[in-house]
Amino acid sequence: MPSRASVLLALCLGVVAQVASTSAAAVAATEARCFPPDFLFGTATTAFQVEGAWNVSGREPSIWDDFFHHYHEDVGRMAAMGLSSFRFSISWSRVMRWDAQERRMLPNPQGVAFYHALLDDLQARGLQPIATLYHFDLPLTLQMQLEPKGWLNPGILTHFEDFAALAFREYGGKVKYWATFNEPLTFISGGYGSCDAAPGGMQPSSTNTYTVAHNVLLSHAKAVKLFRELKQGEEGLVTADARIGIVLNAEFGYPVDESNALDVAAAERKMQFDLGWFLTPLVTGDYPEIMRDRVGERLPRFSADEAALVKGSYDVLMLNHYYSRLVTSCESKRSEISCDELPLGHARDRGLDDTRAPNGARAPPASSPECSWLAGYPDGYLDTIMWMHAKDPSTDILLTENGWCGDQEVENLDQLWYFQAYVAQVYKAVVEEKIPIIGYTAWSFLDNNESGSYKPRFGLHYVNFTKQDAATELARIPRPAAKWFAHLSTTKCLDGWDIDIDTVQMDAEEAAAPRDTMRNPEAGGNDVGVPWSLTEVIILIAVGVAVLGAITCEAMRELRLSSQGSPEELQVLITIEE
Structure with a gap:
């Protein structure tokens, strides 16, 4: 015993x-x-919001007018974070210039060279580029020289095809993922509906939003056709595994009263008028039936050839999402606005009050009044993804923007909460719902110009816009979310990081370190370390x-x-x- x-x-x-x-x-x-070892985690910027240097390398003004000066260091910072992708836009007015004699845009060699240098740097650092052709920055000359102006003119299709052809021929061998447009819903409803965004000077109209959307969809489809022709060509101008799509955006709509059939219908109407406006033609060749019913003859029609061109004009679905909304009809007693207050066209035709955040949503701090529109509601992310996925379950989804709007604070813990909560929803979509999502992109890598203001702060990296001696001395400081995102990118895991013991350093020395010093999640999974918190x-x-x-x-x-x-x-x- x-x-x-x-x-x-x-x-x-x-x-x-x-x-x-x-x-x-x-x-x-x-x-x-x-996440799977080949899942893409990246960040994004766009030309008109971060490049600056509007008068350098032959760039012409866009309708919006210092990544340009800092791109090498910033790409180094991305590599040091272990990012696998970087989404950026190609400035139309940088790579092309207006030729008054030929009355068209022609290549600008200096501007073309800038993006070659950027792409070469990304390739050297092991970062997958995701290139967007049009991110709100129409060259000013195309707005002024065409009549009707800009995107209201069907002639814009030819100009955009010239731009797409230049981009595909120059960069097709260096870019795997392409987007023709970013958020057509945003720039069309803002510029031609409420008329409070670029290009400016638009008068209220019941048709302008639909005319522009029609021209955008046809421009997109023609660009995709050209892309596929070049991809199949013998010249090898576009890599064999390259894929193309269009970046769509949506807030998810929840009924104000889930037991009220009219509110339920209003919430679905929001999804059809916002996301379905562009997604449904890509899948079926025509606009949503509810839009046909409510808009009538003011909604343009695709010819048989145009419908065939638009249908299936994507290889991958792309989605931007930031927040969700409660929805009721503007005619409802629960509405806080009248239908007459809504701008003519798209907004009035959908007839909704979607101004309220869902119960339990996390509001931005009072110190950020410019961010009052963005209230974090993570469940809405998964619901939006599932809505898109249901329209075409067989196609991969690339999440191209998601982020938090904050103030000038560097230690922004609301932003950290947002990214952790929203990426957890992506995990549910991938692992539990088995939705074929191939990547997630945080908006944005840097604080930038948001619709004409530097006050809303979306950057994983704080940028000092106020205390610099020159435009080329804009200091970058990583926020807590940047450090967590570095952990996520290198380990592909949500957990195992603690803000109190984080040792990620984003200084210049580490930014310059070779990428092979980072942990490689594709090497059999053996070196995917999960540090104890x-x-x-x-x-x-x-x-x-x-x-x-x-x-x-x-x-x-x-x-x-x-x-x-x-x-x-x-x-x-x-x-x-x-």
Whole structure:
């Protein structure tokens, strides 16, 4: 019969085994919330919001008018974070210039060279480029020289095709993922509906939004046709595995009253008028039926050839999403606005009050009034993804923008919460819902110009816009979300990071380090390290102490109940009591 001392020793060893088992379970649980090793984690910027240098390398003004000066260092910072992709836009007015004699845009060699240098740098750092052709910055000459102006003119299709041809021929061998347009809903509803964004000077109209959207969809489809022709050509101008799409955006709409059939219908109408406006023609060749019913003859029609051109004009679905809304009809008693207040055209035809955030949404800080429109509601991200996925379940989805609007604070913990909560929804979509999502893109890598203002701060990196001696001295400081995102990018795992013990350094020395010094998540998964967080360590210690205490008490009870005991056993009891 074993002595009680040996029993106690065995029990203590059992504590160690229990703690080890708990530790292994914690690691397993952490590893269970990991993305596939080839999942793309990246950030984004766009030409008109960060490049600056409007008068450098022959660039002409766009309708909006210092990444240009800092791109090499910034790409180094991306590599140091372990990012796998970088989304950017090609400035039309940088790579092409207006030729008054030919009355068309012609290539600008200096501007073309800038993007070659950027792409070469990305390739050297192991970053996958995601290139957008049009991100709100129509060359000013095309707005002024055409009549009707800009996107209202069907002649814009030829000009955009020239731009797309230049981009594909120049950069097709260096870019795998292409987007023709970014958020047509945004620049059309803002510029031609409410008329409070570029190009400016538009008068209220019941047709302008639909005319522009029609021209955008046809421009997109013609560009995709050209892309596929070049991809199949013998010249090898576009790589064989390159893919193209159009970046669409949507807020998810929830009914104000889920038990009210009219509110439920209003929420679905929002999705059809916003996301379906562009997605449905890509899938079916025509606009949503509800838009045909409500807009009537003011909604343009595709010819048979145009419908065939538009239908299927994508290789990958692309989605931007930031927040969600409660929805009711503007005719409802629950509406806080009247239908007459809505701008003519798209907004009035859909007839909605979607100004309220869902219950439980996280509002931005009061110090950021410019961000009042963005309230974080993570569940809406998954619901929006699922709505898009249902329209074409067989096609991959690339999440091209998602981010938090904050103030000038560097230690922005609201932003950290936002990214952690929203990426968790992406994990659910990929792992639990089995939706074929291939990547997630955070908006944005840097603080930038948001619709004419530097006050809204979206950047993973804070940029000092106020205390610089020159335009080329805009200091970058990583926010907590940047450090967490670096962990996410290198490990592909949501967990295992703690803000209190984070050691990620984004200084110039690390930014210049070769990419192969970063952990490689594709090497069989063996070097995907998941560092212990301080919280996890404390929990494990507490569990160990509790279990050990329980064993000690039980041992003392057994010894006291025993009528027999050797001197060694009594010594153990004395030692335990001490």
